[in-house]
Amino acid sequence: MLTLYHTPLSPACRKVRIMLTEKELNVDLIEEDVWQRRLDFFKLNPSGEVPVLMGEGGIVVCGGYAISEYLEEMYPEVQFFGNSLEEKAEVRRLVEWFDGNFNQEVTHNMLFEKVFKHLYGYGEPSSEAIRAGKRNLSYHLDYIAHLLSHRNWLAGDYLTLADITAAAHLSCLDYLGDIDWDLQQATREWYALIKSRPSFRYIMEDRVTGFRPPAHYADPDF
Amino acid sequence: MLTLYHTPLSPACRKVRIMLTEKELNVDLIEEDVWQRRLDFFKLNPSGEVPVLMGEGGIVVCGGYAISEYLEEMYPEVQFFGNSLEEKAEVRRLVEWFDGNFNQEVTHNMLFEKVFKHLYGYGEPSSEAIRAGKRNLSYHLDYIAHLLSHRNWLAGDYLTLADITAAAHLSCLDYLGDIDWDLQQATREWYALIKSRPSFRYIMEDRVTGFRPPAHYADPDF
Numbered sequence: 376m377l378t379l380y381h382t383p384l385s386p387a388c389r390k391v392r393i394m395l396t397e398k399e400l401n402v403d404l405i406e407e408d409v410w411q412r413r414l415d416f417f418k419l420n421p422s423g424e425v426p427v428l429m430g431e432g433g434i435v436v437c438g439g440y441a442i443s444e445y446l447e448e449m450y451p452e453v454q455f456f457g458n459s460l461e462e463k464a465e466v467r468r469l470v471e472w473f474d475g476n477f478n479q480e481v482t483h484n485m486l487f488e489k490v491f492k493h494l495y496g497y498g499e500p501s502s503e504a505i506r507a508g509k510r511n512l513s514y515h516l517d518y519i520a521h522l523l524s525h526r527n528w529l530a531g532d533y534l535t536l537a538d539i540t541a542a543a544h545l546s547c548l549d550y551l552g553d554i555d556w557d558l559q560q561a562t563r564e565w566y567a568l569i570k571s572r573p574s575f576r577y578i579m580e581d582r583v584t585g586f587r588p589p590a591h592y593a594d595p596d597f
Numbered sequence: 598m599l600t601l602y603h604t605p606l607s608p609a610c611r612k613v614r615i616m617l618t619e620k621e622l623n624v625d626l627i628e629e630d631v632w633q634r635r636l637d638f639f640k641l642n643p644s645g646e647v648p649v650l651m652g653e654g655g656i657v658v659c660g661g662y663a664i665s666e667y668l669e670e671m672y673p674e675v676q677f678f679g680n681s682l683e684e685k686a687e688v689r690r691l692v693e694w695f696d697g698n699f700n701q702e703v704t705h706n707m708l709f710e711k712v713f714k715h716l717y718g719y720g721e722p723s724s725e726a727i728r729a730g731k732r733n734l735s736y737h738l739d740y741i742a743h744l745l746s747h748r749n750w751l752a753g754d755y756l757t758l759a760d761i762t763a764a765a766h767l768s769c770l771d772y773l774g775d776i777d778w779d780l781q782q783a784t785r786e787w788y789a790l791i792k793s794r795p796s797f798r799y800i801m802e803d804r805v806t807g808f809r810p811p812a813h814y815a816d817p818d819f
Contacts, residue, residue, distance in 0.1 A: 421740070422694055434683055438697075440662070441689035445682060460667060461656055467663035472644055475660075479701060518643070 378429040380407040383581035387439035388426045389543035396574035398450045410494040455536040465530045469537035484508025523561045542569045552589040571595040600651040602629040605803035609661035610648040611765035618796035632716040677758040687752045691759035706730025745783045764791045774811040793817040
């Protein structure tokens with residue numbers, strides 16, 4: 376049995392949970408309130424961050440990068456990185472782009488400011504950061520639409536970790552009501568397909584105290 | 598022949614260049630001034646960022662994550678991710694930590710503010726960001742020292758991509774004179790070992806117009 380330490384509104388945790396479900400792996404989920412800075416959790420991951428996976432044989436794997444590569448190598452039956460070197464390069468380019476650029480310019484500015492900053496005791500949200508996040512979101516959504524204008528999925532012809540990573544970020548922002556789907560028809564159709572997968576639907580059931588998602592949030596036919 | 602588009606003071610580019618040299622691969626280096634936003638370069642990498650590798654058979658691989666994994670899979674004779682699943686997990690945990698947390702909290706605050714912000718035309722450096730970067734650097738260096746207190750190399754008994762990634766970041770900060778090595782004896786000894794490798798020494802020869810590194814910068818016996 377695998378164990379995953381996670382927190383609900385974390386794109387990296389959502390990505391790993393989707394991979395686990397898609398690979399049909401049973402996992403024991405433990406919600407870790409990272410902002411509590413629990414000493415025993417720092418012994419598992421010195422950065423004190425989620426996700427942390429305890430795998431078979433007691434292996435401890437920390438962080439979305441290490442866990443996703445570990446799951447792909449250890450349980451290769453269902454693959455998410457593509458097959459050829461070209462496909463893998465394209466998947467990893469997009470994963471790095473979402474977990475790097477998109478995270479820094481959008482997710483961090485909105486999700487961290489609105490939800491986690493207070494929990495960590497770092498003070499009030501910065502309205503300037505949130506505004507910058509919204510501005511950046513708009514042109515990053517344009518890039519997703521651009522990819523979907525000549526591909527069925529973000530990295531090519533089928534679902535890969537690029538789609539899962541992007542959808543994990545968007546789902547957290549959507550929970551906060553920060554995406555205007557009316558402006559994003561192609562992206563909305565792509566996201567609806569992902570949302571309708573069982574691996575994604577169970578994540579949509581998470582609720583975070585103090586934040587209620589908009590009505591369309593968990594609806595696959597939104 | 599491989600071709601790498603790079604810019605000298607980029608940790609991600611330095612990491613890839615070190616891997617290429619350590620793997621004894623011949624590469625044609627092209628310096629790309631990313632802030633010029635050259636249209637033909639955006640056709641290679643839609644994010645307009647370096648590093649971009651053109652590999653055998655015309656494959657285009659974008660970003661430090663995709664390139665490092667590609668080089669490891671394509672040219673496995675000299676390995677940088679460790680051998681066991683445990684080692685790989687530890688290497689990737691640290692790589693993500695340096696390219697994620699360390700980059701966001703330290704490198705971006707210092708290198709981007711001091712060097713790239715002006716080149717991109719984003720205005721004057723923020724002294725507040727630079728101060729935050731220095732503060733964060735101090736406790737992140739403590740973490741490196743902590744790792745080296747019970748290991749020869751950051752991820753274990755031998756040099757891995759974790760060391761290369763960390764040294765790539767530190768070398769860019771050191772170019773700007775931002776590291777007080779007198780306070781970091783263990784880290785200094787580890788960094789001196791990396792600096793003395795031929796793969797690293799040739800990177801030390803890079804110079805950036807308008808910025809002169811401190812006297813100790815390229816000296817392996819600093």
